[in-house]
Amino acid sequence: MFAVAIFLPLLAAVVAGFFGRWIGDRGAQIVTCGGLLISMLISWWMLYAIGFQQQAQTVELFTWMASGSFEVSWALRFDTLTAVMVFVVTTVSAMVHVYSVGYMSHDHSIPRFMAYLSIFTFFMLMLVTADNFVQMFFGWEGVGVASYLLIGFWYDRPSANAAAMKAFIVNRVGDFGFALGIMAIFFLFGTVSFDAVFQAAPQMAGKTFQFLGMEVDALTTACLLLFVGAMGKSAQLGLHTWLPDAMEGPTPVSALIHAATMVTAGVFMLVRLSPVFEYAPAALAVVTVVGASTAIFAATVGMTQFDIKRVIAYSTCSQLGYMFFAIGVSAYQAAIFHLMTHAFFKALLFLGAGSVIHAMSDEQDMRRMGGIWRLIPTTYAMMWIGSLALAGLPFFAGFYSKDIILEAAYGAHSGVGQYAFWLGIVAALLTAFYSWRLIFLTFHGKPRANEHVMAHVHESPPVMIGPLVVLALGAVFSGWLAYEAFVGHDHKAFWGAAIFVAERHDPLEAAHHVPGWVKLLPIFVAVAGILVAWIAYILRPGLPEATAEALRPIHRFFFNKWYFDELYDRLFVRPAFYLGRGLWKTGDGALIDGVGPDGVAAATRSLSVQASRLQSGYVYHYAFAMLIGVVVLVSWYLYARI
């Protein structure tokens, strides 16, 4: 029964993708949306059955590959962690599918789009139900391909193609790390099955092995390699550059892939591997630092951007940083908790932004918006709910999850924990600021769009508003409802064996016993951030300009995204271009063509001319050649004898 939820999207994708021409746009929409909605309902039941009735199970499908001692079976692992992920993925995906019916209504290739969405969902579900590393890698690469297809969906736009390629290539770096990590795991454990690896992990702690000629701690190395994979998928500092560019894709894609599901795959992977990571404390420290740094980095960039989707994209990057440093301090439950709440409110924000873009005739620049809140009140309300949840205002979803993360970081009582806590607090301040900057710039003030656009501003159709409402419900209530089960008193019963935390510490327990100010500080900074935004964009609209002018170097640094793209361009892209050009001109053109096909052909022709020149027509030449032949042979034998 659970397996049905996994394979329905595949079936829907196949039907819509291959038979879209026959069933038409409407047929493709019905098939894919129907499949996803059924999957969603099953997943809700699944979450209840597994999380609260302890019906965790593994469904063996078949042996995938067997080669010597390397054996991989195709199995679906259903435990609480998977159930939560399946719940999140199918719910958000179903909402996005429905929303797309309205959003993409003017597109020319609707069946293709719906098929891509569904196939993406299937790969994501394969990833989260994986029972071994290889199967997870299959899903991992699958979502990569689907994401590539979706980002580049409007393939007639050069920028979309470039963004799709960028996403794919940057992810290659991460995937290379992931693949190396899997190989390291196989090298160490002799298996890629999760259960076997988890059981053997304690014995591996502290062992060393040779890597790149150095004697290194085995588990730490393997975990760091796997973390590189996670960094790529989850757009962590260094491998984050693809995510903002990926906003070239249609907005529903951004909501599904770049907010709720694929980018959280890295978080999921680390949580799934908690039994291994728990024995690699050094790797966890790295995860904490990278996560916290990403949180603050992305927040600073998000403050300065003007593209509405890019602001949200950087916000996503920042929130993923929170999840990672939660993992770094062993608060895996908190990370997944935040993953879930974030999925709701960030998908809500993206789809809300999509609704705004839809209303503004495909305008994405906030500098050309403003003063439209009366015209699209529902969207406006939805954006408020999403932003409140994102900023972590009390009783909205983000409040519960972000607070438990920050408290766990503080409660870790370690250097990296403190680093993460304080950066997290500052990032929370910035988050509140840029969220309301977005709201004020988009909806308030004087209209900055031209009259033609303003005349067309309209509320989105119900098929788009419906999903927004569902997600808004999640953004409001999911934190409050799930708090006890995910991170509260019932968390041990809820998670069962899905998450492993070493005996030596209990981050959630520590999080509940932090000083009072630690619990209050996030609320305070969130309110402060909103106030600052209000002052800057409503009360004194000239202030941001003046501040940016006054702090010009810093503003430029933030606005240019810390110059990561330029740095990578210099370091990797241009050298690669030069190398490629060199190989093309000299390597291929001069060497391979010159010495290879063209050269051989030319040599053949000249040899041929010379060979026919031998044929002079004179008998004595011919006789001479014969005698020479005999002499050569005789000399050869004489020489061999002597």
Add this chain to the structure above:
Amino acid sequence: MIPVAFPELAPALPEILLAVGAMALLMFGVFSGDRSSRTVSWLSVLLLILAGIVVAAGGGAERVTFFGAFVSDAFSSFAKMLILLGSVVAVLLGADQNERDGQARFEYPILILLATLGMLMMVSANDLIALYLGLELQSLALYVLAAFRRETVRSTEAGLKYFVLGALSSCMLLYGASLIYGFAGTTSFDVLATTLQQGEPAIGVIFGIVFLAAGLAFKVSAVPFHMWTPDVYEGAPTPVTAFFAVAPKVAAVALFVRVMIEPLGGLVDEWRQIIVFIAIASMVLGAFAAINQTNIKRLMAYSSIGHVGYALVGLAAGTASGVRGVLIYMAIYIFMTAGTFAIILCMRQKDRAVEGIADLAGLSRQRPLLALALAIFMFSMAGIPPLAGFFSKLYVFMAAIEAAREVPILYVLAIVGVLASVVGAYYYLRIVKIMYFDEPTEGFDRTVSGEVHAIIGVSALVTMFFFLYPAPLLTAAATAAAALVKG
């Protein structure tokens, strides 16, 4: 005086039949003049077929006669069948062509009969003297044939060149034979085989082998003894060229194989070096020199040089499977070559024969079937599967690779062979390209007789569909090879 018993004649029955028949036809021709040339041609074909039947009836049993100088076994039978087949084709092609050129003379079929007789004796030779007798009988007839069109300069030049160089090669062969006789003390193949088995051979024997091999290499037109081939092929009348390219080549290759394997079998490591050298040289030169040709008969000359190189790869292996490869190669070669030359005979414009490759341009549009047949032959010669030419190369290369485990030089031979066949593919496929993609020139006359068309059709069908039922040829060749390579 030692009383000598009268030798058994039965093993040599085909040869005797041909000799007597040829003389009877000669008489008939002399008395009835050139008007009888058609009759003589058909009677010659009949005679050749009769000889073939006798050969086939003799079976593959080994029979020795004429005091050990003449042997009839499965190997010679196989070769004789191929030779007789080639001669039949040559007589048929010549009868048609000569008549239309006003050159109908009854000597043509008779000379072919005599040459064929020489070839049959060559492949049955079991003694150096017998070898030389057969070879000279064949050669003398061929010299005349090359100069058959005595009123044209090119034909007479071809005949003269062939004769002078052929005499030189006969000298070498004789010199080699006398050296061998001098050092081994016998001319009999059987005795030579046992004598040369023991120990290190004398340097004189080695020199003898070199000269003998040089003489034989001339007959098979292997590099560097090939120089006569392009000139003679181009100068001789086309039916004669077709004959040259088919029957004498088979006979000479068969003789070459027998000499090397039977009497000199013990010295395989010595003579293999010669064969490897001339095989590589032939394959490479055949491939490269052909590219530049504009005359299709010259092109076929270089093509035949290359083909001999490939066939010698099988001989270089020196094993039963190598000999089998050579025989298969020659059998398939006969069909491809006969068909190609029959097509060349069709190349007539305004009742004049043309020989330029460019004259084939656009043939596919004017004579689609003819073009298709030539395309089949060209693809087959280039060695493209599933045509017969692919298998002929396959078997010799396979034999070489099998033997290469003990003799690594054969790897080099096989690799050079494959590379040369790539180069060779260029000029074969160029003909296809010219036929199918170039703008048509003046069309060919449609005056060619039914026999020629039949030869083209049968050859094309065999070449095309050999892969469907290769078993008869493969088993016959294997039996023939087993008769030669014992144990």
